[in-house]
Amino acid sequence: MRPDRQPLIRQLFDDYIALYSTRDERLIGRLSTQFSGYASRSDHLVHTRSEWVAAILQDFALVPQHMRIEVLDLCLQDLAEDVVSATALVHVRGPDAGETPAGQVPVARLVLVFRLEGAEWKIVHSGTSVPSGPLPQGSSAAMVRLQNDHRVLQAQLQESSRALAEAQQRIDAMDRTDSLTGLGNRRQFDHVLQQAWERAQRAATPLALVLLEVDALRHFMDRHGHLAGDACLQTLAVTLTQIVQERPGGLVARFAGDAFALLLPGATFDEAHSLAQGAVVAVRSLALPHEGSALGRLSLGGGVAALVPVRDQRADELVRAASSALARARQAGGNQVEPQVD
Template identity: 45%
Template sequence: MTNATRHQLIRSLFDEYIALYAGRDDRLTAKFSDCFNGFTGGGDFLVKDRASWVDITRQDFAQVRQQLRIELLDISMQDLAEDIVTVTGFFHIHLPIKDHILSQETARLLLLFRQEQGEWKIVNSTISIPYHLVEDGEVYPLKNLRERNLELEAIIEERTRALAEANAKLKRLSNTDGLTGIANRRSFDSTLAQEWNRGQRTGSMLSVIMLDVDHFKHYNDHYGHQAGDECLKALGKTLTRAERRAGRLVARYGGEEFVLLLPGADDVEALETARRIQLAVWAMELPHAQSDTGIVTVSLGVASTVPSRQSCPEELLRQADQALYLAKRMGRNQIQTYAG
């Protein structure tokens, strides 16, 4: 027999073993010699007889019934004698379960074949697997692997939840005014665009109220900027309490200016809302020594429209701003509606 033919024989013996083992095929046990000995990498004892190795093999097959995938990395074959050959293989074992540990470790298998009465038998099998010792009844440390997978899943779930909470918090912060705790200009602009598109689809009214603290510069000059901040905080709370209807938004537009978005409200309802806000601000009775009224008041501008493709949200804001400007010019502490 030539060297090449002999090489093919040794390789075919190894390939047959791998195919039967990976396929969980009990016919593999018929390949064991009566003079068998071996060592299983997951255990800590030497197997000295065929019957024990058959039991271990069947235990292995029972523990993992589905087919394995053996990823061969390297192989070495030695022709020791006419009736004795040996094969050493390095490979990864891919189990049919979630497996981020075993499949990355390199296992080593040493097989010793001897020809007995014209048939090649396995007389020694030694597999070295760099795992910790398995538990009773295991060939692979599946219990530990499942526990580790559960730990990893729990960690991933916790980190995913924490990331979602962090993103939600970041979104809230990015849409919240840092001083008053109500919606900021960014949040208002985004919501206005959404409601404008909704109004275009449904043909419903959309109203905006813009309001400004009267003589706020004089308030700051007289009481100080810290008192001015407290005034704006109190005003933000009052506006929020005064307008709690679902879908409506109260926002700080900038400086001492606030804005309310009223989806579905026509000009009559928007005007009623503005009057309710005016009364709520009066009821605060915040002292303002530099004002004719002696308390903090606001000027309000109201604008309403049915959104259309012929106009834009900025036009509605411009109209509310014009109405607010008119309220200031007419003496402040009053409400004006956009007349067109």
């Protein structure tokens, strides 16, 4: 080989490595119009420049980050006045390969043939190959496969996580919902009460609670049956929800077997008492027959309490006050609303 040719061939080879490793599309301009070649682990021989251009663009799109190519051995050949070649053994490390031990990175074989076309040297042939069998993570081809697998697994994981979250939400909703009336159950009431109590405590605003109980419900069910009793409770749930929905943040929950809780954030005692009286009148107006009631129709008894929570005061104080008022309404025969005792 003439002494002046070796630096030329080495420069052509180095330029190719630099453009390929930095994913520089100017590499396409170095290809001859009469290009041919083959790609790593491919059984397809590329016959045209356009096929190779498409392969390069796909490669760059799949792995846009810079690669690291380490030349292990290099043979430069001066084949003719206008044809030279470079054959190399290289390690190709992807952007995620890190400090992978050299023994775990496959050796790729790279063959480049350059031809002088006019005043420019063009790549007329390129061939790359790696050992057969599974490729470890260090190589670009393996990295692409791993990235594709990762994307698939990530999509599957996201879908599984979404389905799991939806299932958990349904379980949580069922756990806090009364199956008969569709209202929040006692667990839901306790949860919302604590949140409302803490907000009222911070803002120094009132929080009111109305407890309503069906008068002599057991007698009603003994007379008309459990299915009729269930239908009665469902009707009351709808009626009370319609009354409370006019108040922002209000909650209707099934407090016990025959009792309902109406939680009213921001309501004063007078407002809560008026709402409770309206609920008693509304249920009485339904005119549902009830021989066990003094009125001969379904009625409610209620207890009302309202507090402005202060520091170190607990939410169950509000529940105790309303429960005590409800007990007095029950002892008085029902069909009335009793206030808390100051």
